[in-house]
Amino acid sequence: MRVALFTDTFLPDINGVAKTLGRWTRFLESKGIACQVFAPTSVTEGDSDIFRVERFYSIPFLLYPECRLAIPNPVQLRKSLHAFQPTLIHCATPFNLGLFGLHHARKHRTPLVASYHTHFDQYLNHYKIPWVEPTLWKYMQWFHQSCQRVYVPSQSTLDHLQAKGLRQLEIWSRGVDTERFQLIVDRKSVLEAYNVDPAKFVMLYVGRLAPEKSIEVALDSYAALPQAIQEDTHLIIAGDGPSAGMLRECYEGNPGITFTGFVQGARLSELYAAADVFLFPSATETFGNVVLEAMACGTTVIGAAAGGVMDIIEHEVTGLLCPPGDVAAFKQAVIRLYASHETRCRLALAGREYALRQSWDQIFHKLLASYEEISDANAANGLLSSEARMIR
Incomplete structure (x- = not known):
């Protein structure tokens, strides 16, 4: 052939x-x-x-x-x-x-x-x-x-x-390469490299910064958190794309939000593993590779209930799904995982087990x-x- x-x-x-x-x-x-x-x-x-x-x-x-x-x-x-x-x-x-x-x-x-x-x-x-x-x-x-x-x-x-x-x-x-994307990470050193306090509850988005990715849903969900939770939370946006300049201009002054630019290789897998929650609001995915990568790193995923993401995440089993564009639903999912370490660990473990089979x-x-x-x-x-x- x-x-x-x-x-x-x-x-x-x-x-x-x-x-x-x-x-x-x-x-x-x-x-x-x-x-x-x-x-x-x-x-x-x-x-x-x-x-x-x-x-x-x-x-x-x-x-x-x-x-x-x-x-x-x-x-x-x-x-x-x-x-x-x-x-x-x-x-x-x-x-x-x-x-x-x-x-x-x-x-x-x-x-x-x-x-x-x-x-x-x-x-x-x-x-x-x-x-x-x-x-x-x-x-x-x-x-x-x-x-x-x-x-x-x-x-x-x-x-x-x-x-x-x-x-x-x-x-x-x-x-997914589960040898590369895995659980073991020095959370403190990874987060401090981005000037993020490792004591904070860390939310992460990884992907292209473009209109079809609905990144504003992640940003708005963070902004909608109750003040006490928001002060104890940090949102990391990792990626680049046509919306990068506008997003940085609008949000980079916020001390609770960090734009890392493009990240790849070992630095990316470490960032996944260092985060507490992976937030992925895109509703236009044919698959959603980054969702599977985050799951392989033992990070609990909150995703949009649309497209290929729904084929990866089983709601309440390997992660949480929210209606596309529903900031209130994403906010509530974040609050729930912030409040319950047990729920977060249960979903993360099931997500990792799923990733190991792919x-x-x-x-x-x-x-x-x-x-x-x-x-x-x-x-x-x-x-x-x-x-x-x-x-x-």
């Missing part, structure tokens, strides 16, 4: 999609399966450490400036594909590069699969262009009609796409089996077609 992967984000980009695809290509190569990645140029410094990555000139994507839209060179692409001779094409984007993958698959009758990663339709209201949605879904239906599988990260995403008319859907879930290796073996099933079916169909032609 030789896999051509078309994507609008890839390592060293720092987001859930790029990291997942990077892990997947490493897994394929570890199994002796050649994988050629076609991706935009990255503005993030660093090396992808994946051998076969071909880059193309790119421009920022309107709804997600950190994500780039490639402007492919058709001659270069055709030459690369001819040299590589893929036996399966995977489009992780329906946009520019994905269109080239779709065209090549149709022209050469190569098995085609896609993966769906982002609810761009749910971003439209946040960016004041809701009128684009009908056109977007017509395009999405057209693009995916040729795919033999459309991989989605959660059951809620599958249900959402099914209701929009997409077919051949299959869940490709996400895992093995990347198991997830990737299942996806590879799906690839092989598609390849075998197409090989069998090709043989039957060849025999039919010989009979005629």
Whole structure:
């Protein structure tokens, strides 16, 4: 098997999609399966450490400036594909590069699969262009009609796409590295590095700072806490994005709120483990990798009862869910966990146990089996077609 992967984000980009695809290509190569990645140029410094990555000139994507839209060179692409001779094409984007993958698959009758990663339709209201949605879904239906599988990260995403008319859907879930994201941490030194009093009750948000993440719900929930609790609480916002400047301007003067900027690697896992509660109000997630990472670190999660977050958190068992955008409900959840160490520990332990069962290796073996099933079916169909032609 030789896999051509078309994507609008890839390592060293720092987001859930790029990291997942990077892990997947490493897994394929570890199994002796050649994988050629076609991706935009990255503005993030660093090396992808994946051998076969071909880059193309790119421009920022309107709804997600950190994500780039490639402007492919058709001659270069055709030459690369001819040299590589893929036996399966995977489009992780329906946009520019994905269109080239779709065209090549149709022209050469190569098995085609896609993966769906982002609810761009749910971003439209946040960016004041809701009128684009009908056109977007017509395009999405057209693009995916040729795919033999459309991989989605959660059951809620599958249900959402099914209701929009997409077919051949299959869940490709996400895992977590529980060796990296774990419970052990020197809370005092981690928090003091951010000038946060370790004696405080620490609430944490990790993620992109953008309108669709509803970060204002976390900030408003903190502001709505009773004064005595608020004075004993500290909110840490870890991340960067288009809303960062505005949020800092509005809130950074508050001594109970800290903006860390972008955090990754060991510093991130330590920050998760040092927090008392992870607050994640985003209602637009197809999965919610940061929720699973926080659970792996033994931190109790309060999340929005929407999208992929609902597929990770079982309310009152592995965490707490609140109606999306409901500041009063998030505030009450924080007060409850502040008041009850027992409840916090019970939910944290169950969350950690859940995270331990989310093995990347198991997830990737299942996806590879799906690839092989598609390849075998197409090989069998090709043989039957060849025999039919010989009979005629």
